Amino acid sequence: MKITVVGTGYVGLVTGTCFANTGNTVACLDIDPQKVETLQQGEAPFFEPSLSELMTRSIEAKRLVFTNNKASAYENADIIFICVGTPTGIDGRCDTSHVLQVADDIASHVADCNSQPIVIVKSTVPVGTTHKVAERLRGTCAVANNPEFLREGNAIEDFMRPDRVICGIEDDDAKRVLTKLYGPFVGQGRPLLMFDIRSSEMVKYASNAMLACKISFINEISSLCERNGANIDNVRTGMCSDNRIGTQFFRPGLGYGGSCFPKDTLAVIEMGEDANAPCLVNTAVHEINKRQREWFVDRILGHFDYCVKGKKIALWGLAFKPRTDDVRDAPAIDIARTLLSAGAEVTGFDPEAWETFQQEVPDIEIAMDMYSALDGADAVVICTEWSQFSAPDFEQVKALLNSQVIFDGRNIYTPEDMRELGFQYYSVGRPTMEICAT
Numbered sequence: 296m297k298i299t300v301v302g303t304g305y306v307g308l309v310t311g312t313c314f315a316n317t318g319n320t321v322a323c324l325d326i327d328p329q330k331v332e333t334l335q336q337g338e339a340p341f342f343e344p345s346l347s348e349l350m351t352r353s354i355e356a357k358r359l360v361f362t363n364n365k366a367s368a369y370e371n372a373d374i375i376f377i378c379v380g381t382p383t384g385i386d387g388r389c390d391t392s393h394v395l396q397v398a399d400d401i402a403s404h405v406a407d408c409n410s411q412p413i414v415i416v417k418s419t420v421p422v423g424t425t426h427k428v429a430e431r432l433r434g435t436c437a438v439a440n441n442p443e444f445l446r447e448g449n450a451i452e453d454f455m456r457p458d459r460v461i462c463g464i465e466d467d468d469a470k471r472v473l474t475k476l477y478g479p480f481v482g483q484g485r486p487l488l489m490f491d492i493r494s495s496e497m498v499k500y501a502s503n504a505m506l507a508c509k510i511s512f513i514n515e516i517s518s519l520c521e522r523n524g525a526n527i528d529n530v531r532t533g534m535c536s537d538n539r540i541g542t543q544f545f546r547p548g549l550g551y552g553g554s555c556f557p558k559d560t561l562a563v564i565e566m567g568e569d570a571n572a573p574c575l576v577n578t579a580v581h582e583i584n585k586r587q588r589e590w591f592v593d594r595i596l597g598h599f600d601y602c603v604k605g606k607k608i609a610l611w612g613l614a615f616k617p618r619t620d621d622v623r624d625a626p627a628i629d630i631a632r633t634l635l636s637a638g639a640e641v642t643g644f645d646p647e648a649w650e651t652f653q654q655e656v657p658d659i660e661i662a663m664d665m666y667s668a669l670d671g672a673d674a675v676v677i678c679t680e681w682s683q684f685s686a687p688d689f690e691q692v693k694a695l696l697n698s699q700v701i702f703d704g705r706n707i708y709t710p711e712d713m714r715e716l717g718f719q720y721y722s723v724g725r726p727t728m729e730i731c732a733t
């Protein structure tokens with residue numbers, strides 16, 4: 296099939312690359328000329344495991360091209376996927392203007408060429424948006440919704456072997472085409488579920504809202520644990536041994552960040568406002584997530600009696616989660632900004648996200664390896680649970696730090712181990728460990 300993917304961000308580029316890998320011919324269109332130039336040189340504009348290798352294979356097989364020329368991208372397309380961003384707008388609502396702009400572009404192309412591609416909205420959009428896209432196309436093409444559930448850091452694997460594929464689709468021909476297109480990715484317990492368009496749009500928001508809710512819930516319980524002398528590790532283990540609760544997205548820490556959960560939770564709240572059906576749980580989920588970061592940075596400041604002027608603080612991990620260089624709404628941004636504005640010197644290390652982070656927080660000093668970030672620091676703060684932080688050389692850590700203080704925002708170490716190693720150790724929902732008197 297001949298596919299056009301509009302938007303070459305995390306979703307569009309992975310979608311285009313994976314469809315090209317199963318034998319389709321794919322043109323990826325983006326309005327960012329720099330991004331397109333990078334892609335035309337065969338390079339991915341962001342870090343995502345296995346993406347570059349897969350891209351190279353499809354480019355060499357001449358099944359994957361990149362362009363910023365709309366006319367050539369839309370020419371002869373059987374299917375057009377809209378994968379552009381849907382950020383939070385200035386009024387707090389989901390900004391669907393990029394999606395609708397693409398719909399207008401397609402409408403004028405279709406009018407010029409008399410073609411009839413199937414137009415599929417993959418961007419996460421509020422209920423009713425896919426029908427707005429259909430209105431802009433004035434009935435000239437079949438329109439469907441096909442939300443994406445990939446996770447950054449695991450995007451290729453998630454796309455190739457999804458838990459399920461959801462399609463909001465109300466046209467029989469389009470159903471047949473999508474069934475064929477997704478054939479190589481579904482089956483063997485991975486269903487292709489076809490619903491009406493509005494339900495499909497809602498599945499995406501409801502799923503993200505549920506996952507965000509699990510994270511805020513365990514964070515709320517972790518602060519109760521701290522205040523009542525319980526240990527969240529034990530509480531979590533006890534809870535997770537109930538099959539109905541499960542273990543995933545249920546770890547205490549700095550809360551969620553990234554390009555999806557924060558904006559999608561807000562979009563659900565706004566959808567509730569618009570429908571006069573206030574989403575109380577989601578409002579609390581959002582508030583708890585915000586509070587979690589504020590509480591953690593307050594804990595750091597409190598350790599220094601609210602005077603960090605002249606102190607040097609090292610951050611381990613800057614991306615919003617491991618295995619990505621995406622820093623959108625990363626907790627490390629809020630932590631770094633607060634510490635810098637309080638007068639601290641902040642050094643950071645991340646295996647992938649140093650450039651993207653420095654664009655957001657130019658005053659941070661970036662270290663080229665995890666140990667040099669610690670040199671002369673008065674504390675280290677773990678903001679992202681990259682695997683290389685899980686078992687460092689603690690003797691080297693101690694030798695480099697000016698004071699033996701660890702703030703573990705992701706609970707990657709055990710408090711007892713840290714006490715034995717001689718650290719003052721703060722984590723989430725567990726007792727703080729003071730340095731043993733010798």
Ligand SMILES: NC(=O)c1ccc[n+]([C@@H]2O[C@H](COP(=O)([O-])OP(=O)(O)OC[C@H]3O[C@@H](n4cnc5c(N)ncnc54)[C@H](O)[C@@H]3O)[C@@H](O)[C@H]2O)c1
Pocket residue numbers: 301302303304305306307324325326327330378379380381393396397417418419420443444445446447554555
């Ligand atoms: N990032 C994720 O993990 C993820 C997962 C699932 C769903 N989603 C959803 O998928 C959508 C895309 O997310 P993303 O993270 O890939 O976005 P992104 O911001 O990384 O990329 C969007 C791309 O669209 C391009 N673009 C904007 N307007 C355009 C236009 N008119 N024509 C052509 N290109 C245009 C931009 O230049 C940019 O390269 C969002 O709705 C998001 O909520 C994201």
